Amino acid sequence: MTCRSICAIEGVSASGIKEGKNGLALISASGYTAGVFTQNLVKAAPIELMQERIKKGKFEAVIANSGCANAYTGKRGYNDAVRMSEIAGESLGIDPYHVGVASTGVIGKYLDISLIERQCCDVAKNIGRSESSETLAAQAIMTTDTFPKHALVETDTFSVGGIAKGSGMIAPNMATMLAFLYTDAKINQKQLKQALSQATRRSFNCVVVDGDTSTNDIALCTATGEAGHVNNTEFCTVLETCCRSLAQQIAADGEGATKLIEVTVLSAMNEEAAATVARAVIGSSLVKTAVYGEDPNWGRIVAAAGRSGIEFDPNAISLWIGDGTNRYPLVMSGEIIADLAMAKTAMKGKKVIFEIDLASGKEKATAWGCDLTERYVEINGRYTT
Template identity: 60%
Template sequence: MRNICAVEGVYATGIKEGKYGLALIKAKGTAAAVFTKNRLVAAPVILMKERMEKGVLDGIIVNSGNANVYTGEQGINDAKRMCEIAAEAFGTTPDKVGVASTGVIGRFMKLDIIEDQCSRIKGDLKHDDAAEEKAMRAIMTTDTVPKSAIARRKNFTVAGICKGSGMIAPNMGTMLSFVYTDAEISAADLKRALIPAVNRSFNMVVVDGDTSTNDCCFVTATGLKGKCDYDEFAAALEEVCISLAKQIAADGEGASKMIEVRVTGAKTEEDAAVVARTVIESPLVKTAIYGEDPNWGRLIAAAGRAGVEFDPDAATVSISNEGRADTVVLARKGEILADDVMHPDALAAAKKLMGGKVVVVDIDIACGAFEATAWGCDLTEKYVEINGKYTT
């Protein structure tokens, strides 16, 4: 089923050969983006932070296999050259081409591969399912599945694709994410909607706690369906971003389970978000969930070190399965409700709930009316195996 290619005016293609891949996405319109907050950033990020101030794009070129990071002036020139290569394919000028890279850090680009791949696929830009599939797979690195999402409204559509599996604690967006709409909307309004959407989605995903050097999230509006209500668009954009973020969490490197942590009862949304992210990124929490061990002490301990003021004796901690169809309260307002002495049945029930592919944690810190949700995954031996041999 088409996602970005269901958006009017979006054409895509891609190629993957071993660890090297290249995707082309042609879509002309207003545009906005957010980027990693890592102090070490990729050459494409440096270039696009400057060029995106114009608020327009005619297309994006994306390569996998080489991140183009820590490559100095040559890296910047290589990113510019990639824009030139894509501009010829799109029939536009280089300053209207977005560029993104993913892969190994600290290696110089092999532009001969990119030029060759682009020359072979530029004639395949299409507005169909197969073209989108090629683009999604071209940008994958350690991802095990392609990731896409769509939100249809009466007068417009928002859709996106992304890649991301490891080195995930974005602090801006996702590893690489490309979102499109056929609504007519200004670049300023795209940016206004994108920032909160990212904060409530990609910025709430933690796989391993590492913020990538290449994180970027682009949104382009082709405007072919005409004007839309801003609030309706913003809600649709957030829906797509949350779906993509959850797919990243579920596909975390070596993961066997996705974790969802919802924190309620906070004084502010930011407080709730900080607590949720702290819990989701805890190695002790991740390993306990991998082992299907309802060790709620790790959950409340992680919440307690988030730097947010609340009374632990007023908090409630629960475990649920996907959709919260079944729930076990582990502790409520200082009272232990699941342990191996007084409440072994509740402990066993909680352990059973953790046997599924999705484990949901609810923590009510009972000091306000705000909430936030974070997503992540368990930490397994496979994660070490993948990353212990990443470049070799």
């Protein structure tokens, strides 16, 4: 079997365990590390810890648990996060200060440290560099995810691989997600940080499942350097491609989702304006339910764009619907030309694509989301109990 994500990167080994709701992943890889974190004012304990530790920039490993977010747990939670890094450090024989820590799960609950100790001990024994090891790690961080998320982008000279979890509480400005990315490219920390920020902005920050921003979002990227120096522009592109693949997987696996929705906004004044409109449309419950019902109620798209806060001339816009193969115009330069029967056929598949031309500039952006279904309600109506 060939590795499909992080274990394809030279210098990275991993494993994981999942017992009911409680999972633990351990990834060993040494190198400069950059991170991006949730913008929620209420930050989980591991986020607070990581925001300090990332400054030093060098990580040897990452430990991540699922089932308990260790968020809104005060001083004790912070100490628990530190303890997690010590547990990983002891298991792997490394300095705990160089261990990345992440958590996902229920907010307002303390970690079960003895469980983490036991799980980490078990996982450390099995850490390896196979396809099954990386899959165990990806599965260990899942909460309501229905499949593990993997991505690998390879060039002649270097590669970027990643695993991620998403599912609920996914909103503009980082999905509720953990993402652990690795590359064998040799790249300095400043460039790594810039590349990760840009890639995050164009991928994870453009995924909306339900408009909530988590307390625990984190994306880390470690560069092991094994492949030597690389072209920085090429590295940015490859990292972004890898992040976009994970972002799309997160969107497609949104809680209760049956369809992936992709919204591309064209001819915007600038990229941020395009992204803002795309996120407003993808975040609209009315658009999401219409996609679920395969109802080409395109007026809701125009209405969502109109409330995004971005200025444009509603009478100049164009709008298309497509499924990746076919593409039908709904509005052309403000003129309604919707053939609702054709539009409806474009909504039958697993992917529904909307393109909106704002006729106000040259920039574009894409956002991803999913439909809103009865199953989302069911999943989230009984989460803690």
